[in-house]
Amino acid sequence: xxxxTPQIRVTSRMKLLATAADLFYAHGINATGIDTVIAxxxxxxxxxxxxxPSKEALIAAYLDEEADAWLDRVTELxxxxxxxxxxxxxxxxxxxxxVDGGTFYGCPFTNAAIExxxxxxxxxxxxxxxxxxxxxxxxxxxADVTDSxxxxxxxxxxxxxxxxxxxxxxxxxxxVAQFAREVAAA
Amino acid sequence: xxxxTPQIRVTSRMKLLATAADLFYAHGINATGIDTVIAxxxxxxxxxxxxxPSKEALIAAYLDEEADAWLDRVTELxxxxxxxxxxxxxxxxxxxxxVDGGTFYGCPFTNAAIExxxxxxxxxxxxxxxxxxxxxxxxxxxADVTDSxxxxxxxxxxxxxxxxxxxxxxxxxxxVAQFAREVAAA
DNA sequence: GCGTTTCTAGACGGATCCGTCTAGAAAATA
DNA sequence: TATTTTCTAGACGGATCCGTCTAGAAACGC
Numbered sequence: 001x002x003x004x005t006p007q008i009r010v011t012s013r014m015k016l017l018a019t020a021a022d023l024f025y026a027h028g029i030n031a032t033g034i035d036t037v038i039a040x041x042x043x044x045x046x047x048x049x050x051x052x053p054s055k056e057a058l059i060a061a062y063l064d065e066e067a068d069a070w071l072d073r074v075t076e077l078x079x080x081x082x083x084x085x086x087x088x089x090x091x092x093x094x095x096x097x098x099v100d101g102g103t104f105y106g107c108p109f110t111n112a113a114i115e116x117x118x119x120x121x122x123x124x125x126x127x128x129x130x131x132x133x134x135x136x137x138x139x140x141x142x143a144d145v146t147d148s149x150x151x152x153x154x155x156x157x158x159x160x161x162x163x164x165x166x167x168x169x170x171x172x173x174x175x176v177a178q179f180a181r182e183v184a185a186a
Numbered sequence: 187x188x189x190x191t192p193q194i195r196v197t198s199r200m201k202l203l204a205t206a207a208d209l210f211y212a213h214g215i216n217a218t219g220i221d222t223v224i225a226x227x228x229x230x231x232x233x234x235x236x237x238x239p240s241k242e243a244l245i246a247a248y249l250d251e252e253a254d255a256w257l258d259r260v261t262e263l264x265x266x267x268x269x270x271x272x273x274x275x276x277x278x279x280x281x282x283x284x285v286d287g288g289t290f291y292g293c294p295f296t297n298a299a300i301e302x303x304x305x306x307x308x309x310x311x312x313x314x315x316x317x318x319x320x321x322x323x324x325x326x327x328x329a330d331v332t333d334s335x336x337x338x339x340x341x342x343x344x345x346x347x348x349x350x351x352x353x354x355x356x357x358x359x360x361x362v363a364q365f366a367r368e369v370a371a372a
Numbered sequence: 373g374c375g376t377t378t379c380t381a382g383a384c385g386g387a388t389c390c391g392t393c394t395a396g397a398a399a400a401t402a
Numbered sequence: 403t404a405t406t407t408t409c410t411a412g413a414c415g416g417a418t419c420c421g422t423c424t425a426g427a428a429a430c431g432c
Contacts, residue, residue, distance in 0.1 A: 221389080
């Protein structure tokens, strides 16, 4: 009946989401149990299942929030006045920076795609993110550019993420950024 | 004392590995329990733990076998007389074919890297495969070619696998194959 | 202060996980 | 055939998983 949820509930929900994000991303989704999430969040189990009907719902919400945070971050780092190739390069360099920061555990969305292949809500959240990612790249290179170039840049981005995950070597990621810059400039 | 293991043991071990490969790859490593593997393989649990001291050892052995099978397949598909760019393209097209065959569930090694981040033996098997992969690419483009090109092709390969996993659209994989061909030819 | 509503704390169930262990069958050797 | 060795069948333990449920505390309106 109230137009907005009471604040205490929002807090619980936010604590759950923030804790889930930390644990799911750093230790893996399947390796993180609901009991661990609620314990670290300091929230009752009943509340958890009040806000999220299942673990799958919590995962999907975590991914949606991760997608929002990602878009905010790359938008903040972006400089709309710079040439497209530079903007693309910067997108990749953000990954390298995260590797350097020691907080990179792979792309949350490809991780989830592999860890939760049988969760429709999770797959839907991944698909939503992929559309946002593609739209962002397309917006950088320009709406008049072929979809083929956008696809190639996304392939490079996925490859950069795999490189980052498997090597944790930011120098290699920066080489991919240079590669992407060349492709975007051509 | 015998120079070779009795055949019945080899059979059990092979059945375990073949079954593990099927289940781990199609349904995921964490989603597949040891009990399921031994039931489908028709092997006693004690035998399983005779051949493999732990699930981690079984996973690592599965990955090593997968790496051998992969190298055999791409070597068979390869034509050493063809130009490097064509050979590279064919490597990528093999992925597209597997997508078309409906038996592609992602790269077994990146899947394992995400599913088993805390298993040293598994990570070692992944690293072994990555070295073989890189050596194969380098052998195609020629030992005199820069490592930078090899790295770029591997990034493309990883990107193609992610595309294949998330879209299951072989047409997109074929576009990446074309992309890789151009990069290899330049 | 009182009654109503909402949330919390955590026990519990049923299932599954990995790995061990015992008991008995099968195979090998003589 | 008798003995020794090796493997199998599957029960079992302890831990963890997700989700439900009950009982009681806290917040709210009056």
